[in-house]
Structures are given as C-alpha cells and as structure tokens.
Amino acid sequence: MTTCVALLRGVNVGRAKRIAMADLRQLIESLGNTNVRTLLNSGNVVFDTNRQSADKLSHSIETAIEARFGLSVAVVIVSAAELAAIVRTNPLPRAPEQPSRYLVAVAPREATLAKAKALLGHQWAPEAIAIGRRAAYLWCANGILESKVLKAFERATGGATTARNWATLLKLQAAAESDDE
Numbered sequence: 294m295t296t297c298v299a300l301l302r303g304v305n306v307g308r309a310k311r312i313a314m315a316d317l318r319q320l321i322e323s324l325g326n327t328n329v330r331t332l333l334n335s336g337n338v339v340f341d342t343n344r345q346s347a348d349k350l351s352h353s354i355e356t357a358i359e360a361r362f363g364l365s366v367a368v369v370i371v372s373a374a375e376l377a378a379i380v381r382t383n384p385l386p387r388a389p390e391q392p393s394r395y396l397v398a399v400a401p402r403e404a405t406l407a408k409a410k411a412l413l414g415h416q417w418a419p420e421a422i423a424i425g426r427r428a429a430y431l432w433c434a435n436g437i438l439e440s441k442v443l444k445a446f447e448r449a450t451g452g453a454t455t456a457r458n459w460a461t462l463l464k465l466q467a468a469a470e471s472d473d474e
Contacts, residue, residue: 294341296373296469301336302455339468369401373469384423388432392459396431400454409449417442
C-alpha cells in the first residue's frame, strides 16, 4: 500500500466545479482505494492505494469525476514520499513566514515544469520563483491576485499544475505521514 495525495485543480473555487467532499471521498473509495480522507473543501484527498502508476491513477479519478459529476477536472497525484521531498527541498526558506502568499505548484510530471524554466532568468523582486523536480515555488509578495510571477507561470505551463499555499501543503504532508508511522 502506498499513501498518495490527489490534488484536484480548480474544485470548489467560486461557483464552478462544485463537488462535496463526502461525495469525493466516496468516489475515491469506489475506485478501490482505502483510508480516504479530504482536507479542506478544495479538492485535496489523501488515501492509500495499491496502484503504482500516478498517471493511471490520476486518469481513473479524472474519468470517474467526469462520469459522476459531469466535470472536467485535472488531478495531480503525488506519493507521501514525493510530497515530503517537495516540502523538505523548499528553496525559498523565508517565504513560509507568510504562508498564504507562498504557493507551491505541483506538476503531474517533471517535463511540465521545463516549460517554466525560462522564467528563472527574469527579475521578479519582490516576488520570487524557484523550480524543483515536481514543483515550482512561487513567492507572491503582493498577494496571489496581484502576482505577476504567478500569471507568467500559469501562461508558461498552460495551467497544467495545481497550486496550494504553504500552510495547506504542510497540512497535507501531516495527513499523508500519519499513515506511515
């Protein structure tokens, strides 16, 4: 069994793509996963699975969401170990002092982030960007809505990532690690 985290892009943001977390938990369980729990109301699911392929797992969840709720939702899967590595390798150590302005954009695969590497050569101060193996780290100094680096990153990656603020990422890590003890 592997503990995984499913990050659904754009769920329950505003009035679009509404999914009750109880219904989402039930759907993830119906796919053969166990110990399913959600965090917050924004499409964060922690669960145990026997499946080894993150791509196949995300595809099965996307397909099931489409069939059950009629919504097209991108799903990024990371294992508990991958999530721990994303947190541990944080390249912007001062940014978490204001976790709501510090986003971590998780990519479905490493190649997705290659499209954004050109952004590293730009001057973003007071904002900042760093790119890791499976995630990009975005310091949005003036807030998320006003962030130039976030807008540029979204354009560069074509919206293929899904972002969580630092506080949410730490909560997901704690939830995923609670099974590993």
